[in-house]
Amino acid sequence: xxxxxxxxxxxxxxxxxxxxEENAIRDVWGSCDDKTKFEFESRGAVTxxxxxxxxxxxxxxxxxxSGHGNTEEQLLLEDVDGYKEEVSIExxxxxxxxxxxxxxxxxxxxxxxxxxxxxxxxxxxYIIGMKNEIPDDVAISFSRNFYNALFNGRxxxxxxxxxxxxxxxxxxxxxxxxxxxxxxxxLPQDEITDAxxxxxxxxxxxxxxxxxxxxxxxxxxxxxxxxxxxxxxGAIALSLVLVVFLFLSNNKDISSALLGLIPGAFSSYPFLxxxxxxxxxxxxxxxxxxxxxxxxxxxxxxxxERKELNEEFMRLIIT
Numbered sequence: 001x002x003x004x005x006x007x008x009x010x011x012x013x014x015x016x017x018x019x020x021e022e023n024a025i026r027d028v029w030g031s032c033d034d035k036t037k038f039e040f041e042s043r044g045a046v047t048x049x050x051x052x053x054x055x056x057x058x059x060x061x062x063x064x065x066s067g068h069g070n071t072e073e074q075l076l077l078e079d080v081d082g083y084k085e086e087v088s089i090e091x092x093x094x095x096x097x098x099x100x101x102x103x104x105x106x107x108x109x110x111x112x113x114x115x116x117x118x119x120x121x122x123x124x125x126y127i128i129g130m131k132n133e134i135p136d137d138v139a140i141s142f143s144r145n146f147y148n149a150l151f152n153g154r155x156x157x158x159x160x161x162x163x164x165x166x167x168x169x170x171x172x173x174x175x176x177x178x179x180x181x182x183x184x185x186x187l188p189q190d191e192i193t194d195a196x197x198x199x200x201x202x203x204x205x206x207x208x209x210x211x212x213x214x215x216x217x218x219x220x221x222x223x224x225x226x227x228x229x230x231x232x233x234g235a236i237a238l239s240l241v242l243v244v245f246l247f248l249s250n251n252k253d254i255s256s257a258l259l260g261l262i263p264g265a266f267s268s269y270p271f272l273x274x275x276x277x278x279x280x281x282x283x284x285x286x287x288x289x290x291x292x293x294x295x296x297x298x299x300x301x302x303x304x305e306r307k308e309l310n311e312e313f314m315r316l317i318i319t
Contacts, residue, residue, distance in 0.1 A: 006054070007044040021143050028148040046078060062156075063103055063105070074087060074089065075088075075113070093120050096121050100124055104124070111132065122183045126181070141166060
């Protein structure tokens with residue numbers, strides 16, 4: 001598989017980022033198990049004519065363009081005098097129409113590269129781009145992890161998912177920026193078969209209680225436990241205040257009344273509720289492990305087994 005990495009941005013302020021991204025890809029390429037399966041070529045200071053020249057000579061399977069994009073869906077290349085030249089994503093798509101015999105994937109690692117453009121060249125199987133602005137470190141991390149997975153035998157689709165899950169670990173919401181467009185009509189026959197099998201599996205998954213539903217249920221019980229702990233702490237604090245007040249007060253009637261309230265503050269109710277919720281969380285944890293085991297054998301799961309699994313979950317969350 002041939003990969004052509006284009007450093008398309010002539011802006012000096014982003015030149016370092018492009019070098020870092022290229023080096024990150026070369027590092028994972030150099031450390032993969034069988035680097036002979038891949039060829040990695042890099043080109044910079046690219047004009048429109050040079051881009052076509054590189055496509056003709058290198059014949060890449062993956063065209064990776066990294067650089068600068070804007071909200072008007074344009075990339076920045078260079079003109080013959082070395083100045084920036086704006087090229088629309090739509091025109092780039094038209095240019096690539098002549099190279100669909102070998103280009104399987106276009107990776108546009110530029111800000112806003114896919115803004116409002118879901119119909120990018122339908123004769124190319126995979127299009128990866130960014131829906132809006134993406135931080136440099138996130139763009140580099142996404143690119144590195146994508147190629148790390150690809151160079152180690154994963155498909156383009158799986159490599160995208162792996163790279164996406166990596167940036168999702170930061171909890172910054174950056175995982176919503178990259179987007180993968182799959183043009184089913186352009187997929188090779190073997191990948192179409194895999195896609196059909198995947199869709200069949202996804203259909204089965206959708207009939208089973210989801211991980212998100214389990215997480216929501218557990219979070220609800222944990223909030224309830226936290227609430228009852230706050231009740232207990234509040235009762236203890238109130239009791240301490242009452243004890244201090246009793247020492248300072250000379251009114252025996254008020255003292256007696258306040259003393260009568262203290263036992264109520266330490267009633268067994270919140271403790272019982274906490275224990276109930278903790279037991280419920282433990283049961284859901286056990287259920288989650290059961291679900292994972294069943295998911296591993298998803299293709300053998302009968303309709304009745306899926307129904308029983310879902311009913312068991314409903315019994316757990318309805319008290």
